[in-house]
Amino acid sequence: MVFGSNSVVSIGIGIGYSGAYDEITAVTNNGFNYIIAPFVDVQYKFLYNRKKRALKGKTIIYNSGNFVSFRAMFRGKSIFENVERTNNTDFAIGPTWGMQRSYNKLRVLVDVGPQYYFDTLGNNGFFPFMIQVNLGLNLTKSQ
Helix, strand or coil, X not given: CECCCCEEEEEEEEEEEECCCCXXXXXXXXXXXXXXXXXXXXXXXXXXXXXXXXXXXXXCHHHCEEEEEEEEEEEXXXXXXXXXXXXXXXXXXXXXXXXXXXXXXXXXXXXXXXXXXXXXXCCXXXXXXXXXXXXXXXXXXXX
């Protein structure tokens, strides 16, 4: 959803990888920890370099550009995991800085930022440096 020329709300739905958070997972091994689970990711993004990109002849379709955002993410019951979660439902919120580029229907997004995470049982914690790498498809026609 576009809100003016520089603001957009994006909604991502999918199945993704995430690691273990100390306060809401119990690690049962010493190796690579993983949780594969469905997620919903909602971000309010402020795209701050659209005019500069357009003046340089770079594309701004599908909201290509750099942004600052506020993210809220929901993670559901695991499909595969090698850790024990305190609850099948957890959330994460926080600010991010990122960049998003579109190449026809393919979308590439990378963003970083701190996040506060919690589950429905009241367990919570803070992770100072979250990184997201996202490959997706643009399902609508370009603007």
